[in-house]
Amino acid sequence: xxxxxxRSESNFAExxxxxxxxxxxxVSVTRDILKVIDSPNVIxxxxxxxxDSLFPIQELTEIxxxxxxxxxxxxxxxxxxxxHPELRAWIxxxxxxxxxxxxxxxxxxxxxxxxxxxxxxxxxNSNIVLERPSYLGAIQVFSSYSPNFLGxxxxxxxxxxxxxxEYILRSYSEKPKFFYCVPDFQNPSGHSYSxxxxxxxxxxxxxxxxxxxEDTAYRELSFSxxxxxxxxxxxxxxxxxxxxxxxxxxxxxxxxxIRAPKPMIKDLIVQKQSMDLHSPTMNQELVxxxxxxxxxxxxxxxxxxxxxxxxxxxxxxLEKTFGATLPFEMPKGGLFFWLEFPKRIDTxxxxxxxxxxxxxxxxxxxxxxxDQIRNHLRWNFSNASEQExxxxxxxxxxxxxxxxxxxx
Amino acid sequence: xxxxxxRSESNFAExxxxxxxxxxxxVSVTRDILKVIDSPNVIxxxxxxxxDSLFPIQELTEIxxxxxxxxxxxxxxxxxxxxHPELRAWIxxxxxxxxxxxxxxxxxxxxxxxxxxxxxxxxxNSNIVLERPSYLGAIQVFSSYSPNFLGxxxxxxxxxxxxxxEYILRSYSEKPKFFYCVPDFQNPSGHSYSxxxxxxxxxxxxxxxxxxxEDTAYRELSFSxxxxxxxxxxxxxxxxxxxxxxxxxxxxxxxxxIRAPKPMIKDLIVQKQSMDLHSPTMNQELVxxxxxxxxxxxxxxxxxxxxxxxxxxxxxxLEKTFGATLPFEMPKGGLFFWLEFPKRIDTxxxxxxxxxxxxxxxxxxxxxxxDQIRNHLRWNFSNASEQExxxxxxxxxxxxxxxxxxxx
Numbered sequence: 155x156x157x158x159x160x161r162s163e164s165n166f167a168e169x170x171x172x173x174x175x176x177x178x179x180x181v182s183v184t185r186d187i188l189k190v191i192d193s194p195n196v197i198x199x200x201x202x203x204x205x206d207s208l209f210p211i212q213e214l215t216e217i218x219x220x221x222x223x224x225x226x227x228x229x230x231x232x233x234x235x236x237x238h239p240e241l242r243a244w245i246x247x248x249x250x251x252x253x254x255x256x257x258x259x260x261x262x263x264x265x266x267x268x269x270x271x272x273x274x275x276x277x278x279n280s281n282i283v284l285e286r287p288s289y290l291g292a293i294q295v296f297s298s299y300s301p302n303f304l305g306x307x308x309x310x311x312x313x314x315x316x317x318x319x320e321y322i323l324r325s326y327s328e329k330p331k332f333f334y335c336v337p338d339f340q341n342p343s344g345h346s347y348s349x350x351x352x353x354x355x356x357x358x359x360x361x362x363x364x365x366x367x368e369d370t371a372y373r374e375l376s377f378s379x380x381x382x383x384x385x386x387x388x389x390x391x392x393x394x395x396x397x398x399x400x401x402x403x404x405x406x407x408x409x410x411x412i413r414a415p416k417p418m419i420k421d422l423i424v425q426k427q428s429m430d431l432h433s434p435t436m437n438q439e440l441v442x443x444x445x446x447x448x449x450x451x452x453x454x455x456x457x458x459x460x461x462x463x464x465x466x467x468x469x470x471x472l473e474k475t476f477g478a479t480l481p482f483e484m485p486k487g488g489l490f491f492w493l494e495f496p497k498r499i500d501t502x503x504x505x506x507x508x509x510x511x512x513x514x515x516x517x518x519x520x521x522x523x524x525d526q527i528r529n530h531l532r533w534n535f536s537n538a539s540e541q542e543x544x545x546x547x548x549x550x551x552x553x554x555x556x557x558x559x560x561x562x
Numbered sequence: 563x564x565x566x567x568x569r570s571e572s573n574f575a576e577x578x579x580x581x582x583x584x585x586x587x588x589v590s591v592t593r594d595i596l597k598v599i600d601s602p603n604v605i606x607x608x609x610x611x612x613x614d615s616l617f618p619i620q621e622l623t624e625i626x627x628x629x630x631x632x633x634x635x636x637x638x639x640x641x642x643x644x645x646h647p648e649l650r651a652w653i654x655x656x657x658x659x660x661x662x663x664x665x666x667x668x669x670x671x672x673x674x675x676x677x678x679x680x681x682x683x684x685x686x687n688s689n690i691v692l693e694r695p696s697y698l699g700a701i702q703v704f705s706s707y708s709p710n711f712l713g714x715x716x717x718x719x720x721x722x723x724x725x726x727x728e729y730i731l732r733s734y735s736e737k738p739k740f741f742y743c744v745p746d747f748q749n750p751s752g753h754s755y756s757x758x759x760x761x762x763x764x765x766x767x768x769x770x771x772x773x774x775x776e777d778t779a780y781r782e783l784s785f786s787x788x789x790x791x792x793x794x795x796x797x798x799x800x801x802x803x804x805x806x807x808x809x810x811x812x813x814x815x816x817x818x819x820i821r822a823p824k825p826m827i828k829d830l831i832v833q834k835q836s837m838d839l840h841s842p843t844m845n846q847e848l849v850x851x852x853x854x855x856x857x858x859x860x861x862x863x864x865x866x867x868x869x870x871x872x873x874x875x876x877x878x879x880l881e882k883t884f885g886a887t888l889p890f891e892m893p894k895g896g897l898f899f900w901l902e903f904p905k906r907i908d909t910x911x912x913x914x915x916x917x918x919x920x921x922x923x924x925x926x927x928x929x930x931x932x933d934q935i936r937n938h939l940r941w942n943f944s945n946a947s948e949q950e951x952x953x954x955x956x957x958x959x960x961x962x963x964x965x966x967x968x969x970x
Binding site: 161162175179266277280331357363390392429430437 | 567573576578580581582584589611612614615617619627630634638640641681682683703706737739764767773796799814825832840842845
């Protein structure tokens with residue numbers, strides 16, 4: 155079939171004029187690292203990857219078979235934008251007392267939830283408040299809507315600095331559109347808000363009319379199985395809560411949700427229609443059948459147990475290898491260690507040197523809006539094997555030591 | 563668990579300030595109709611729904627089982643944003659001669675492809691060119707980016723009015739970002755571009771540096787099995803082509819694609835990262851294993867045969883019921899009849915009267931940017947049974963006749 159027009163590289167440059175948005179959306183550092191680390195020599199602690207071996211593949215295969223047989227073509231046809239009604243009811247009942255399926259919309263995991271919420275709230279230069287550090291994927295998607303980021307510092311083992319938050323709410327002529335926060339085992343720091351901090355934030359939200367955007371991605375991954383009350387529970391009218399089955403069941407299925415007040419859900423449905431009509435039907439069915447079965451609690455207990463064991467092993471390796479030189483903190487849940495190095499260590503450099511030695515992590519700077527703090531590494535402990543963890547920490551120690559030696 | 567803050571309906575209104583985008587995104591008429599028509603008394607010809615009975619459910623179930631067994635956890639873990647490499651290679655080879663897997667990005671069906679492309683191109687008030695009528699889902703998603711729509715009239719059995727297109731390209735100080743078009747069995751009109759029209763459009767694209775956005779959703783649904791050359795083939799450097807497996811395999815799986823020049827794909831990957839990280843892994847595997855098997859051609863032949871039979875049946879019913887009073891046109895592929903009524907019939911009214919009588923269609927006005935032409939109905943023929951089609955057309959005739967009688 156002959157072409158009508160001569161091909162040339164300049165044709166593209168002459169014709170395609172991308173929007174300014176394309177230059178405003180930062181490339182995700184972790185996604186880029188994930189591409190690099192496919193090499194067999196690299197051990198990776200970079201992604202927030204669940205342990206592969208915990209996916210209930212056999213059970214999901216059986217569900218696919220049974221549901222295809224019983225529900226047939228309906229699972230392969232176009233479906234409702236808001237999502238699987240029984241799955242929505244299950245989510246409402248489990249996580250949001252006094253709410254209903256009408257207040258839930260199913261999304262293609264929490265990244266799409268963040269995008270949908272960005273569309274709903276953010277105009278160019280809208281003020282939005284984030285923790286410092288904050289979740290990378292949220293910073294990325296928010297950035298593509300060109301907001302004005304306002305950061306409040308995360309105070310270890312307490313929560314965000316509420317004085318800073320109050321200062322912003324009291325002193326800025328344009329009220330922030332929302333405060334995005336991860337109160338449970340935050341990505342990247344692994345920290346959680348204290349009960350007192352949760353209450354104070356909800357009081358501020360109430361006094362100043364500040365919507366809270368609560369990301370609960372890691373809430374189920376508490377080693378002890380229990381957690382302080384959620385922001386939704388304390389302040390349901392002003393809290394938009396997002397969740398995902400990526401960490402508890404399987405990220406490849408891409409199923410998550412938003413719980414929001416009904417008038418907002420109505421608008422979110424219209425936005426989601428325009429974005430992808432609806433999330434895949436069968437994926438929602440697979441999740442629903444699994445989480446509503448009696449296997450789910452057993453599965454969660456197992457995940458918590460395995461992750462706690464892996465975290466303890468990682469902590470022991472760190473202590474053994476680094477001795478008492480660095481103040482490593484043992485997480486109480488979630489997927490990450492937030493390794494703090496002396497201030498004179500630039501972890502951007504440490505990260506690059508580690509990568510050369512076949513060790514992938516994520517430099518702390520990637521998680522900051524405003525001034526970057528550059529003496530942390532995020533270290534995922536859930537995916538690597540015990541042996542890989544030992545090797546990885548050994549490599550980290552070697553690179554760190556040689557960096558220290560260079561400085562002396 | 564006690565709430566900290568008193569609940570009240572006014573809490574929402576006081577705190578939540580949606581972006582202007584939320585009011586700019588029109589609700590999809592078809593999606594809203596689809597919600598209404600769940601009642602058992604309504605026969606629907608509204609959606610672009612494939613025939614349920616044609617989904618290869620047994621085959622997909624077997625593929626799930628085999629792939630889960632052979633590839634295991636990889637299909638349930640996070641995956642590459644650009645999408646399943648073998649599926650991308652298959653798409654490149656089948657549809658885009660001289661292209662490669664690198665020029666393809668997998669999307670959550672064609673609606674997300676349109677959203678992704680909107681993000682890439684459209685700024686507020688960007689000029690974009692659409693056919694009149696055009697695809698509703700495209701109008702909806704483009705609208706949420708606030709472009710300036712420029713319409714070119716679709717000339718039956720020929721293609722878009724190229725004089726109008728040339729006028730726009732020659733006379734407007736701001737060049738359009740792209741021309742969105744459905745050259746094959748367009749939704750809603752069912753028409754296709756002639757070879758001459760395709761060539762002329764590609765010449766204009768080349769002379770004026772106009773990117774073409776070619777939507778190939780219905781291209782495989784030609785009753786004869788053959789089609790004129792695609793715009794990609796004629797002008798590869800300036801054509802962005804989107805496709806979907808929703809019409810040929812299953813819409814519930816939500817798998818589609820974009821073929822674009824490599825520098826654009828690079829930017830699209832970053833945008834898709836921010837939107838949903840990646841499309842579901844297993845869904846792409848299901849599609850790949852099915853379409854790359856020898857079953858796919860047989861499956862396509864069967865679909866084409868069934869749809870042609872349904873179209874012929876619909877045409878015969880229309881002729882039999884309406885006699886020679888109206889100029890119905892038999893489509894040559896795709897999923898729709900574009901029923902044209904006398905100019906004095908307002909199909910918005912006809913549509914509402916039909917709905918009262920338990921018959922769902924889509925009024926033609928929904929498909930127009932600029933001045934709405936209001937004497938068409940879009941009639942989907944692929945989903946209903948033969949008997950439903952007979953009943954539906956009978957109801958249509960009765961409502962139409964009583965509307966005519968009212969006017970006399």
